[in-house]
Amino acid sequence: MTERTRILVSACLLGEKVRYDGGHKRNLLLDETLGPFVEWVRVCPEVDCGLPVPREAMRLVGDPGHQRIVANRTGIDHTDRMERWAKTRLEELSGLDLRGYICKKDSPSCGMEPVGIFTRMFIDRFPHLPVEDEGRLADPELREKFLQRVKA
Template identity: 45%
Template sequence: MIYVGVSACLLGQKVRYDGGHKASDFCQHELGRHVEYLPLCPEVGVGLSVPRPTIRLIGDVENPRAVVQKTGEDLTSRLEQFANVRSEQLATLSGYVLCAKSPSCGMERVRVYEEDSNANVKQGMGIFAKRLQEMFPAMPMEEDGRLNDPLLRENFVLRLYVYAEWKQLTENMTKGILYTFHARHKLLLLAHNQAVYRELGRELGELDDVTQAFLDYYILRLMTALSKPASRKDHTNVLQHVQGYFKQHIDSSSRVELADLILRYHHGEEPLAAPLTLMSHYLKRFPDPYLESQSYFHPYPDDLRLRYGL
């Protein structure tokens, strides 16, 4: 089972400052079919009521304080501690979906106010979200609002499944297991970051011992590379690379059909799912152990249909 943290309000729990919620259809009814959630509300978790006075981020953008607007009570350390005391529970997670704009959970563009003023800039990060990122820098994190973007939604779920697979392996990691994991995700990495694809491949080739320091470095580098959604140009490069595996097996008309479909995807006339579906068909007819091992073709459950919007 894949465990995912989520702001409790996104699952319909009425824990927001105004007594309401921000239920996410995707979290509840789509992703929720495949994961088990850990719903948390840091503000309720530190003892605040529902409803409750508004909290603001105040001061320095990089290190703001979370302050109750009416009373001036500083909640910063309590919100940070909320993450600290749950570190073992949070360590079981493979990803986290956060509530946008929240002074505790917002991942980006949270308002930070000047002292004793309504002047503000949208450049902050929620106190709990920031501490969570500090504790687990490689863990995929995303905001509910950004998940409405098909490209960002697909990218988050892709990273979630790669990270979940990694977490299942780390307790018994050996050089051989690490190499197999990396090989399985090579095409995926190639689609997202060619430079890191080359660099990690070289570093693994030169690796003598699998140390914890290298494992921490490796997974952070991999997840950071995957965090940038792949472009049509990048996907086209991978698709044309894979196309070469089938040239000796399919006839000339089929080669033309596949090449044309890849170009139509490249020009935005077809979704990514179109050439991948045809390649999966050829792969069943002409099995190839390397391609069959690649997560690129099925990085997450097909019924999420995330690549039909790309």
């Protein structure tokens, strides 16, 4: 039996109902096409750091180098809470032989453009690992490049 490749993935992309509105963003490409070859390691920074489902939508604010994650309506800043949790989670992930990370497009915690709080910390901790969002993986050429880096 061959060992499957471990890739960190945003939990909503696997169909978990963890989004701010109680929904998910299940991605069939990840779940059905890549799923048989991958051992997914799920993460939802917002829920995993203790925020409820449903919850108030959030956004990134401030200087791109030092952004904050803030609730849209109330203005509550969740940055410190998320960063404390992320430090612990990243340490746990360091022992799992991860080969990459697929994150949720446009998420203030785990998106790529702009870079979410958790994704930024992940990239800082694991600069050699490929990171891509699910939107860009729909492009066959970008998907192939990502998979080549995962296998390298």
